[in-house]
Amino acid sequence: MGNPVDFPSHFSDESVKQYASAWWRLHNLYWIRNEAGERVRFIPNWVQEDLLTEMWYCNLILKARQLGCSTFIDLFLLDACVWNPNVAAAIIADTEDKAKEIFDNIVRFAYENLPEWVKHGVVVEEDNRSSIAFDNGSSIMVGVSIRGLTFQYLHISELGKIARYSPEKAEEIRTGAINTIHAGQIMFVESTAQGMEGLFYELCDKAIKAKAEKRELTPLSFKFHFYPWYLDERYMLSDEDTEKVVISEEKRAYFDKLEADLGIELAAAQRAWYVAKEDTQGERMKQEYPSTPQEAFESSLEGKILAREMAKARAEGRILPRVPVIPNIPVNTFWDIGHHDPTAIWFHQRVGPENRLIRFYKNSGYGLAHYVTYLRSHGYLLGKLYLPHDAEHKRLTGQMQGKSVVDHLYEMGFTARDIEIVPRPEDKWRDGIDPLRSFLVTCVFDGGNCAEGIKDLDNYKKQWNAQLGCWRDLPAEDDACHGADALETGARMFTPPPTTARRKRSVRQPNWRTV
Numbered sequence: 001m002g003n004p005v006d007f008p009s010h011f012s013d014e015s016v017k018q019y020a021s022a023w024w025r026l027h028n029l030y031w032i033r034n035e036a037g038e039r040v041r042f043i044p045n046w047v048q049e050d051l052l053t054e055m056w057y058c059n060l061i062l063k064a065r066q067l068g069c070s071t072f073i074d075l076f077l078l079d080a081c082v083w084n085p086n087v088a089a090a091i092i093a094d095t096e097d098k099a100k101e102i103f104d105n106i107v108r109f110a111y112e113n114l115p116e117w118v119k120h121g122v123v124v125e126e127d128n129r130s131s132i133a134f135d136n137g138s139s140i141m142v143g144v145s146i147r148g149l150t151f152q153y154l155h156i157s158e159l160g161k162i163a164r165y166s167p168e169k170a171e172e173i174r175t176g177a178i179n180t181i182h183a184g185q186i187m188f189v190e191s192t193a194q195g196m197e198g199l200f201y202e203l204c205d206k207a208i209k210a211k212a213e214k215r216e217l218t219p220l221s222f223k224f225h226f227y228p229w230y231l232d233e234r235y236m237l238s239d240e241d242t243e244k245v246v247i248s249e250e251k252r253a254y255f256d257k258l259e260a261d262l263g264i265e266l267a268a269a270q271r272a273w274y275v276a277k278e279d280t281q282g283e284r285m286k287q288e289y290p291s292t293p294q295e296a297f298e299s300s301l302e303g304k305i306l307a308r309e310m311a312k313a314r315a316e317g318r319i320l321p322r323v324p325v326i327p328n329i330p331v332n333t334f335w336d337i338g339h340h341d342p343t344a345i346w347f348h349q350r351v352g353p354e355n356r357l358i359r360f361y362k363n364s365g366y367g368l369a370h371y372v373t374y375l376r377s378h379g380y381l382l383g384k385l386y387l388p389h390d391a392e393h394k395r396l397t398g399q400m401q402g403k404s405v406v407d408h409l410y411e412m413g414f415t416a417r418d419i420e421i422v423p424r425p426e427d428k429w430r431d432g433i434d435p436l437r438s439f440l441v442t443c444v445f446d447g448g449n450c451a452e453g454i455k456d457l458d459n460y461k462k463q464w465n466a467q468l469g470c471w472r473d474l475p476a477e478d479d480a481c482h483g484a485d486a487l488e489t490g491a492r493m494f495t496p497p498p499t500t501a502r503r504k505r506s507v508r509q510p511n512w513r514t515v
Helices: 013-019 022-028 046-054 069-082 096-112 116-121 159-165 167-180 198-212 249-262 268-288 293-298 307-315 368-376 405-411 428-440 451-459 480-493 501-507
Strands: 031-033 039-041 058-063 088-092 124-127 131-134 139-143 153-157 186-191 222-227 331-336 343-351 354-363 382-388 419-422 443-446 462-465 470-475
Touching (some): 046 058, 069 088, 088 167, 096 139, 159 167, 159 198, 167 198, 186 198, 268 293, 307 428, 307 451, 343 451, 343 480, 382 405
Parallel strands (some): 088 139, 382 419
Antiparallel strands (some): 462 470
C-alpha cells in the first residue's frame, strides 16, 4: 500500500514501517463507537481476525448476529481508500436508514478520529452523507443501490434480507453491483440467513458445495465463511445464572447431537445461554444464532405458511434419506398444472397411517405428454391422478385448443376412474391451506427424490407488502407456490382406502427408516 503523505519527521523507521502495514493500522489506528455509543479504539475480535487472515477476493459470509463483520469490512474499505490513491469503494445496505448509520457511525466517524497528520495528508473534498471523496482520488459510496460505476472494493450488507423483501433489488445487485467487481478486486457479501430462496441462499448454496468438494477457487469464486454462535465467548451465562436455567430433554438431545456431528464441546454455560436466548427469540433463534449453515437457512420462519408443519416433520424424523416404494400399493399423483409457469407433481403412497411422498417432479416448457411419460417411466402401479379444477377447462389457443387436460389424458389411455378433479377452494385458507397443514402432519418424505418439493414447502410464504412493510394474508405467487399447490390438491381430496389385515401385513417393513 502507498503512503498518503510524508510521515512526520519525528517518526522512527519502526513507526514508518508500522503505519505502512494495513494489518497494523487495522489493529491500532481506528476508533469506533461501541454498543453503548462510547468512543473506543477498534481492536479486532475473533471473527474480524479470521476475516482478515482468511480473506479472499470474493467473500461470502453467513453469521450469527452482532459479531462485528460489517464494522470490520467498512473500516477495511476506508483504510484502502485513505492509504491508496484512486480507489473506488461502495457499500450497499438493506435500508436507507442502515446506509446512513453505516456512513455516519462507521465511515465518517472513523475518518474524523484519525490522527491529524493523516487527515492533513488525505483531505475530504466532498461529503454529502452518501459518499465521501478524498483529494487522493479515492472515494466511498454508501446506499441501497449502486449501478453504472466500477469499484475495486464492494460490501453488500444483509443481502439475505434484501433478497427476501425486495427480490427485484437483489436482481439489480446481481446484474449491477456484483458485475462492477472484476477479477482481482475485493468483495464482501454478508448476511444472516433468510430462508432457502433468493440470491443470498443461491450464492451460499453454491459456495458451500464448492467448499465441501474442495474445489480450487478462482478470483471470481466466492469463498464461504461461516461464524456460528458457539465460537463467541460472549454467548454464555455466569455460573450463577447457568444454574437457574432448566434444559429440557429435547434441547439436551439437540446439544448432544451438535457435539457429535461437529466434534465440539459445549459448556454448561453455553447451553444455558442458548436456552435462555431462545426464550426471547423463539422461532428466529436458529436464523439469528445458527449452529450450522443448513440450520440457519431452514429456520427462517417469518411469513412462511407451512413453517410449523415442516419443522415438526424434521423434529419427528419424517424427512428421510430414502423411502421405499411398496410394489403392490398404488402410487397416486397430486398435480398443479402450469400454463405459462411450472407444472408440479407429487408421487404419493398411503401406507398404514402414513402418507408417503416418494417423489416430486417440477418442470416447465413441456406439453402434457412429457409429464405422462415421466409418470409411466418409473414402473409404479399408478393410482389416481388428482388434478386441479382447471384441468377440465377447454383451452382456447395452442396445441390443446378446444380440449381440456382431461380430454388429452383420456386420449393417452386414462379413464374417468383414474382421474379425480379437485374443485377450486372457495376460501384459500379454510378450504385449501388448512387441509394441507393437517395432511402434512401425516406425511413422510423421501428427502432425495422430493428435495425440490420440500424446498417449495419450506419457502411457501405470504405476499410481502413493501409499501406497508408487512405480510399480506395471501400466498405469494412465486416459484415455491407450485409445489405447495400440488400437494394441496391431493390433501383436499385424497381419501385413504379401507385398511385390510392383508394389506397391513404386506406393507410392514421393520427398520426401513434406518436403511
